[in-house]
Amino acid sequence: MNPDDPRAQRTRARLKAAVLDLAARQELASITVSALAKHAEVNRATVYLHYPDVDALVTDAMEDAVAAVARAAALCPLDAPRDRVPGPLRELFEHVAGAATLYARMLGPHGSARFAARMRERLTAELAGRFSGGRRPAGWDDVPADVHAAYLAGALVGVIAHWVAAGPAGEPGDAALAFWRLFRTASAPTPAG
Amino acid sequence: MNPDDPRAQRTRARLKAAVLDLAARQELASITVSALAKHAEVNRATVYLHYPDVDALVTDAMEDAVAAVARAAALCPLDAPRDRVPGPLRELFEHVAGAATLYARMLGPHGSARFAARMRERLTAELAGRFSGGRRPAGWDDVPADVHAAYLAGALVGVIAHWVAAGPAGEPGDAALAFWRLFRTASAPTPAG
DNA sequence: TCGATTAGTCAACATGTGTCGTTTAAGCGA
DNA sequence: TCGCTTAAACGACACATGTTGACTAATCGA
Numbered sequence: 001m002n003p004d005d006p007r008a009q010r011t012r013a014r015l016k017a018a019v020l021d022l023a024a025r026q027e028l029a030s031i032t033v034s035a036l037a038k039h040a041e042v043n044r045a046t047v048y049l050h051y052p053d054v055d056a057l058v059t060d061a062m063e064d065a066v067a068a069v070a071r072a073a074a075l076c077p078l079d080a081p082r083d084r085v086p087g088p089l090r091e092l093f094e095h096v097a098g099a100a101t102l103y104a105r106m107l108g109p110h111g112s113a114r115f116a117a118r119m120r121e122r123l124t125a126e127l128a129g130r131f132s133g134g135r136r137p138a139g140w141d142d143v144p145a146d147v148h149a150a151y152l153a154g155a156l157v158g159v160i161a162h163w164v165a166a167g168p169a170g171e172p173g174d175a176a177l178a179f180w181r182l183f184r185t186a187s188a189p190t191p192a193g
Numbered sequence: 194m195n196p197d198d199p200r201a202q203r204t205r206a207r208l209k210a211a212v213l214d215l216a217a218r219q220e221l222a223s224i225t226v227s228a229l230a231k232h233a234e235v236n237r238a239t240v241y242l243h244y245p246d247v248d249a250l251v252t253d254a255m256e257d258a259v260a261a262v263a264r265a266a267a268l269c270p271l272d273a274p275r276d277r278v279p280g281p282l283r284e285l286f287e288h289v290a291g292a293a294t295l296y297a298r299m300l301g302p303h304g305s306a307r308f309a310a311r312m313r314e315r316l317t318a319e320l321a322g323r324f325s326g327g328r329r330p331a332g333w334d335d336v337p338a339d340v341h342a343a344y345l346a347g348a349l350v351g352v353i354a355h356w357v358a359a360g361p362a363g364e365p366g367d368a369a370l371a372f373w374r375l376f377r378t379a380s381a382p383t384p385a386g
Numbered sequence: 387t388c389g390a391t392t393a394g395t396c397a398a399c400a401t402g403t404g405t406c407g408t409t410t411a412a413g414c415g416a
Numbered sequence: 417t418c419g420c421t422t423a424a425a426c427g428a429c430a431c432a433t434g435t436t437g438a439c440t441a442a443t444c445g446a
């Protein structure tokens with residue numbers, strides 16, 4: 001299969017549009033390949049020429065969203081003051097709010113492990129790159145950069161999942177601020193013991 | 194269905210043992226209800242009397258593990274010094290190392306969204322309880338307790354997923370120490386700008 | 387422009403899924 | 417102990433899955 005063939009590109013575009021359309025209305029697990037093919041006006045066998053299953057398709061369809069989240073993480077000035085949310089982080093939460101239902105479905109209990117793993121993976125890679133290439137805010141040099149990246153990627157996914165699972169309740173700016181404060185808060189020094 | 198009926202208890206125990214046995218050897222997605230029923234020496238229709246799908250079954254089978262992780266989080270002294278890993282946290286990573294393959298499968302791209310969500314949910318609830326009931330280390334009072342809990346739950350799941358995906362490479366104690374340092378590190382105060 | 391290539395269609399297949407009605411037998415209460 | 421309740425077995429059903437081989441038609445290269 002040549003992915004550059006215009007016929008293949010058209011088909012993939014139709015499949016992605018169809019699966020996002022269906023995912024906006026129903027649970028992921030209830031999206032059958034048959035219904036998907038019908039909705040995309042594509043033969044059922046053709047779906048398997050491009051994706052092994054619905055999970056892979058929906059994850060690919062969300063790739064733009066994942067890239068947007070990763071880019072926001074890449075653009076955040078890590079040393080911005082604690083009470084001033086960086087623009088990219090705010091935009092990230094606004095983006096999530098704009099597709100809250102979709103994110104809730106993807107990250108919820110009936111969601112896609114593939115999507116969640118992809119999201120964490122992209123974020124981890126992005127942050128690990130920043131941490132090893134550039135430099136981290138002081139105080140973390142004794143922790144491997146990739147573990148630090150995985151920690152933050154998980155934290156961000158965790159907060160997003162928690163936030164969209166509840167509605168999302170509250171303004172995107174508030175959620176972004178809470179996340180930023182957690183990232184930027186100085187723990188109270190503790191006497192060694 | 195009476196869950197206390199000894200016949201039902203026996204059947205569920207056999208199903209859980211069977212699914213864990215299969216999950217140790219093959220990818221989750223390739224575990225069919227038919228093969229599972231055969232391996233558990235139970236009729237296929239009987240599976241559906243207890244669980245809607247394999248995902249729900251495997252998540253239930255992992256409930257003890259989830260409880261162990263949540264308990265460890267509940268027992269960690271949050272003010273322990275930065276370079277001294279609390280015992281429960283160290284035991285948590287040792288527990289994960291002991292079932293690394295299983296955790297890797299459950300939290301990986303072909304894993305169970307249900308399990309990951311359950312793990313985060315239990316951890317979030319546990320931590321939120323501590324944060325609202327007791328008190329957090331100073332400096333986080335302006336962040337909602339549940340968001341803080343979701344942040345840490347996600348971070349822990351992220352680090353575990355990253356760690357087991359790679360082998361796990363290194364000693365459990367090292368991973369626990371890295372996580373603890375990330376949780377306990379004081380960010381360098383930044384001049385407001 | 388024309389021929390070769392190949393994405394997509396279509397029908398068919400073995401297998402798995404989820405559900406149902408019936409039968410068997412284990413467990414429970416009186 | 418005996419009879420009622422019900423978990424589990426069993427066979428059957430319509431439907432979804434993943435794959436195959438033959439055919440059609442869009443695309444590409446010369």
